[in-house]
Amino acid sequence: MEKYISQIQTPKVSIAPMVDKTHRHFRAFSRILTKNTLLYTEMISAQSIINTDTDKHLFFNKKDEGSVALQIAACNPEDAFKAVKIAENYDYDEINLNCGCPSDRVSGNLMGAALMADKKLVFEILIAMKEATKKPITIKHRIGINGEDILNPKNSKIILEGYEDLLEFLEAISKARPDRYTIHARSAILKGLSPKENREIPPLDYTLVHKLKKDFPYLNIEINGGFKTISDIKEQLTYVDGVMIGRASYENCYLLSKFDELSTGIASNITRKSILEAYLPYVEKELLIGTSSYALLNPIQSLFLGEKGSKLFKQLLSPPNLNARNGIEIINRILKELPEESLNLY
Numbered sequence: 001m002e003k004y005i006s007q008i009q010t011p012k013v014s015i016a017p018m019v020d021k022t023h024r025h026f027r028a029f030s031r032i033l034t035k036n037t038l039l040y041t042e043m044i045s046a047q048s049i050i051n052t053d054t055d056k057h058l059f060f061n062k063k064d065e066g067s068v069a070l071q072i073a074a075c076n077p078e079d080a081f082k083a084v085k086i087a088e089n090y091d092y093d094e095i096n097l098n099c100g101c102p103s104d105r106v107s108g109n110l111m112g113a114a115l116m117a118d119k120k121l122v123f124e125i126l127i128a129m130k131e132a133t134k135k136p137i138t139i140k141h142r143i144g145i146n147g148e149d150i151l152n153p154k155n156s157k158i159i160l161e162g163y164e165d166l167l168e169f170l171e172a173i174s175k176a177r178p179d180r181y182t183i184h185a186r187s188a189i190l191k192g193l194s195p196k197e198n199r200e201i202p203p204l205d206y207t208l209v210h211k212l213k214k215d216f217p218y219l220n221i222e223i224n225g226g227f228k229t230i231s232d233i234k235e236q237l238t239y240v241d242g243v244m245i246g247r248a249s250y251e252n253c254y255l256l257s258k259f260d261e262l263s264t265g266i267a268s269n270i271t272r273k274s275i276l277e278a279y280l281p282y283v284e285k286e287l288l289i290g291t292s293s294y295a296l297l298n299p300i301q302s303l304f305l306g307e308k309g310s311k312l313f314k315q316l317l318s319p320p321n322l323n324a325r326n327g328i329e330i331i332n333r334i335l336k337e338l339p340e341e342s343l344n345l346y
């Protein structure tokens with residue numbers, strides 16, 4: 001294994017790249033809850049960055065969003081190089097290569113998890129990304145894959161399974177010196193399962209990731225898959241450098257307000273009320289440039305999960321109460337109509 005000691009800081013927690021979820025409004029809202037967490041964009045294909053309206057895909061506001069990693073999907077070094085060069089014009093902190101997405105749309109285009117079948121190609125893509133920028137280049141991948149080998153149709157199946165296979169993949173790509181490895185601790189089944197099933201059916205195996213960090217302590221390793229609570233995260237931090245949280249970040253967004261304590265030791269006492277008040281100016285600013293209230297209020301959906309008034313909260317966030325323009329009015333109604341005890345809860 002290439003002994004490259006990256007100088008980048010791995011935050012204790014990051015919020016996973018998630019298509020249709022981790023858009024810039026979600027990130028601006030998340031930043032109110034946590035200052036130290038690395039946030040990711042949705043996955044954006046290198047082709048889209050190269051061929052379409054760049055600003056539409058890459059625009060982000062550092063002041064509202066803080067540290068953000070851009071995740072790209074690429075199937076060849078040339079596209080990866082061009083996409084990263086274009087992304088250089090934006091203020092992303094890191095650029096990440098997606099080698100974990102099992103979606104047919106992505107794997108059919110030889111991207112995402114399907115790339116794990118060709119470690120040389122992954123190495124070349126990472127090298128191209130490194131050549132295009134001085135920013136940290138990171139990778140997110142699975143512990144294995146199982147499926148048709150679309151990169152080499154002569155082979156009928158490709159199976160990467162267990163520690164030895166994972167090591168073989170990592171030994172090849174480590175020569176490109178990625179700054180961090182984020183490992184989703186389940187295999188990707190490349191045919192027959194939907195992306196959603198691929199996040200649920202293949203079993204989680206954290207032990208492979210823990211062993212990797214133990215055997216190669218100089219590698220910068222972040223673990224991902226299935227973590228829902230602060231105690232889950234704390235336990236993982238005894239084995240690895242960082243923990244990436246996916247679904248729990250939108251299913252229970254208040255959890256984010258507990259993340260900074262893991263690095264600062266200072267407990268947060270931010271209430272739901274102050275979170276909403278802090279989000280109001282952002283909503284106001286975005287409404288003025290034509291952003292819809294539906295997009296702006298979507299990230300707050302789970303803020304009162306399990307608390308008194310959560311039913312009323314949900315009703316206020318749905319039509320006919322919510323419409324495309326009345327986001328401010330709805331937040332003000334939430335602040336007025338929800339029980340004080342829930343609003344002041346932390």
Ligand SMILES: Cc1cc2nc3c(=O)[nH]c(=O)nc-3n(C[C@H](O)[C@H](O)[C@H](O)COP(=O)(O)O)c2cc1C
Nearest residue numbers: 016017018019042043098184225226227245246247
């Ligand atoms: C709605 C949704 C969209 C996702 N989109 C991406 C993506 O764009 N890029 C990626 O690498 N993973 C994507 N994932 C996978 C997550 O990043 C993460 O690896 C997975 O959800 C497992 O983490 P969790 O168990 O904490 O949710 C997505 C997951 C979900 C639920």
